Amino acid sequence: MMVNIMINRLKVTFGAAALSLLAGTALAQTPDAELVQKGAYVARLGDCVACHTALHGTAYAGGLEIKSPIGTIYSTNITPDPTYGIGRYTYEEFDEAVRHGIRKDGSTLYPAMPYPSFSRMTKEDTRALYAYFMHGVQPVAQPDKQPEISWPMSMRWPLSIWRMMFSPSPKDFTPAPGTDPEVARGEYLVTGAGHCGACHTPRGFAMQEKALDASGGPDFLAGGAPIDNWVAPSLRNDPNVGLGRWSEDDIYLFLKSGRIDHSAVFGGMGDVVAWSTQYFTDDDLHAIAKYLKSLPPVPPSQAPYTYDATTANTLASGNFANIPGADTYVKECAICHRNDGGGVPRMFPPLAGNPVVVTDDPTSLVNVIAHGGVLPPSNWAPSAVAMPGYSKTLSAQQIADVVNFIRTSWGNKAQGTVSAADVAKLRDTGAPVSSAGWNSTSSGWLVFQPQPYGHGWTFAPQTHTGVDNAQ
Numbered sequence: 001m002m003v004n005i006m007i008n009r010l011k012v013t014f015g016a017a018a019l020s021l022l023a024g025t026a027l028a029q030t031p032d033a034e035l036v037q038k039g040a041y042v043a044r045l046g047d048c049v050a051c052h053t054a055l056h057g058t059a060y061a062g063g064l065e066i067k068s069p070i071g072t073i074y075s076t077n078i079t080p081d082p083t084y085g086i087g088r089y090t091y092e093e094f095d096e097a098v099r100h101g102i103r104k105d106g107s108t109l110y111p112a113m114p115y116p117s118f119s120r121m122t123k124e125d126t127r128a129l130y131a132y133f134m135h136g137v138q139p140v141a142q143p144d145k146q147p148e149i150s151w152p153m154s155m156r157w158p159l160s161i162w163r164m165m166f167s168p169s170p171k172d173f174t175p176a177p178g179t180d181p182e183v184a185r186g187e188y189l190v191t192g193a194g195h196c197g198a199c200h201t202p203r204g205f206a207m208q209e210k211a212l213d214a215s216g217g218p219d220f221l222a223g224g225a226p227i228d229n230w231v232a233p234s235l236r237n238d239p240n241v242g243l244g245r246w247s248e249d250d251i252y253l254f255l256k257s258g259r260i261d262h263s264a265v266f267g268g269m270g271d272v273v274a275w276s277t278q279y280f281t282d283d284d285l286h287a288i289a290k291y292l293k294s295l296p297p298v299p300p301s302q303a304p305y306t307y308d309a310t311t312a313n314t315l316a317s318g319n320f321a322n323i324p325g326a327d328t329y330v331k332e333c334a335i336c337h338r339n340d341g342g343g344v345p346r347m348f349p350p351l352a353g354n355p356v357v358v359t360d361d362p363t364s365l366v367n368v369i370a371h372g373g374v375l376p377p378s379n380w381a382p383s384a385v386a387m388p389g390y391s392k393t394l395s396a397q398q399i400a401d402v403v404n405f406i407r408t409s410w411g412n413k414a415q416g417t418v419s420a421a422d423v424a425k426l427r428d429t430g431a432p433v434s435s436a437g438w439n440s441t442s443s444g445w446l447v448f449q450p451q452p453y454g455h456g457w458t459f460a461p462q463t464h465t466g467v468d469n470a471q
């Protein structure tokens with residue numbers, strides 16, 4: 001039905017002549033509605049929309065600015081437009097781009113496109129994905145933006161060497177014999193389409209993920225380097241900096257709704273929940289949770305976190321003039337995050353014992369305090385809750401002090417060594433680039449803009465209330 005409308009629109013847009021040019025590609029064939037629908041789900045699993053949609057742009061028309069250490073690149077138009085998109089890609093060419101990182105003209109894609117993870121997707125899934133992109137997505141005639149990378153880094157041939165060194169040859173995922181089928185499904189989702197390691201696994205000297213699955217050793221999902229000034233913490237089972245104290249149900253609910261009693265999603269993960277994981281089936285979310293809980297802790301676990309009431313007592317006594325950051329905390333933060341660092345369940349995340357607060361790299365903390373954040377609404381938790389940004393109202397020193405304070409209070413045992421200079425650097429790199437459409441105003445308070453897309457949003461509209469159509 002939807003597909004028929006699409007084809008009619010196509011005819012109107014391009015005329016019969018253009019359509020006949022498409023003969024030979026799948027556009028000219030009769031699509032299988034079930035396959036298209038399955039492909040829409042696989043696209044959710046791969047979060048294709050998050051990268052291939054510019055801020056407030058049309059879904060899948062590309063143009064999202066992605067900054068890399070060597071320059072800026074832009075995601076491409078993957079709508080089935082025959083001139084500007086991938087309308088002329090055959091299935092084989094599409095599969096080659098998605099799983100192997102080689103585009104139609106034979107050159108290698110920048111690995112900002114997570115093909116090292118996608119390489120293990122099954123052909124069954126990429127066939128469905130192809131059917132969806134050819135028949136379930138509306139073509140958009142929007143030209144790609146050229147990368148802004150200067151010579152010699154702009155040459156693409158070195159990328160093919162990178163690809164040969166670091167990206168596995170496409171091979172349908174097969175679990176180790178004897179693996180519980182639910183854990184195996186979880187592994188497939190995490191290491192394949194879900195590309196969780198793209199953010200959660202540390203990168204090596206050439207920006208490659210140090211491990212693409214658990215067989216790659218303890219680096220796998222052990223916590224990544226900052227992306228857009230957000231640090232993705234460890235997803236291993238360490239009780240302090242990882243998911244050791246999270247139950248399977250915690251992980252399930254976090255990925256579905258973005259908020260649980262002891263944590264709230266923020267930064268880059270907000271996009272992941274808002275655009276991708278909230279749409280996963282319950283079975284798939286449980287499979288992911290079970291798989292993550294099966295990973296041993298890394299580093300070998302230290303004594304687990306225990307709450308220490310000293311901080312709360314000191315703050316309550318009013319006697320904290322000699323503790324740097326405590327004064328700012330009481331004036332600016334305690335109203336939401338409370339004196340005991342416990343926050344308010346499902347609204348204001350706790351800071352006491354929160355892995356993201358004690359994770360080695362404090363970049364995210366500085367960033368969320370300087371620029372604020374919005375807990376994105378999801379279909380399962382439709383209200384948006386905001387944290388103000390403090391870059392205008394607090395000095396770099398005050399922000400450094402309050403970061404060090406929360407990293408070392410309530411039993412949190414992280415290094416409290418953030419300096420005013422560290423803060424100034426992060427603060428002045430500007431607000432994080434986010435494709436989801438929430439950003440801050442100059443007053444420091446956030447305005448929530450719930451409508452990240454223009455027209456052209458073609459899939460699962462019935463499940464989109466809450467994020468895309470929230471008013």
Ligand code: HEC
Nearest residue numbers: 046047048051074075076078097103108109110112113114
């Ligand atoms: C993390 C960001 C990211 C995600 C997620 C992502 N892509 Fe990409 N993709 C890119 C970027 C960036 C490029 C362009 C790279 C370049 O110019 O070398 C690209 C290129 C492509 C191309 C080549 C297109 C062309 O114009 O030649 C295809 C096809 C593609 N992506 C499909 C997908 C599909 C399908 C998904 C979801 C399963 C997906 N991408 C998910 C970032 C992403």
Ligand code: HEC
Nearest residue numbers: 194196199230231232233264265266267268269272355356
């Ligand atoms: C675009 C980068 C990115 C991708 C891709 C990504 N994450 Fe995250 N993730 C983050 C960031 C940044 C945080 C820290 C912010 C937060 O806790 O919300 C995080 C936090 C989390 C947390 C909470 C950890 C804690 O200790 O608070 C879980 C669980 C999680 N991610 C699971 C996943 C899973 C499962 C996937 C793959 C389906 C995934 N992430 C993909 C960036 C990412």
Ligand code: HEC
Nearest residue numbers: 264265266267332333336347348349373374375385386387
């Ligand atoms: C108006 C209530 C409010 C105030 C005031 C506030 N926060 Fe927050 N804070 C939030 C909300 C809501 C989030 C979740 C934001 C998101 O999802 O992007 C959050 C998130 C955080 C996080 C990330 C933790 C996580 O797991 O999501 C840190 C760290 C943090 N706040 C520290 C502070 C500090 C330090 C101050 C004072 C300088 C402060 N906050 C003031 C509401 C508040």
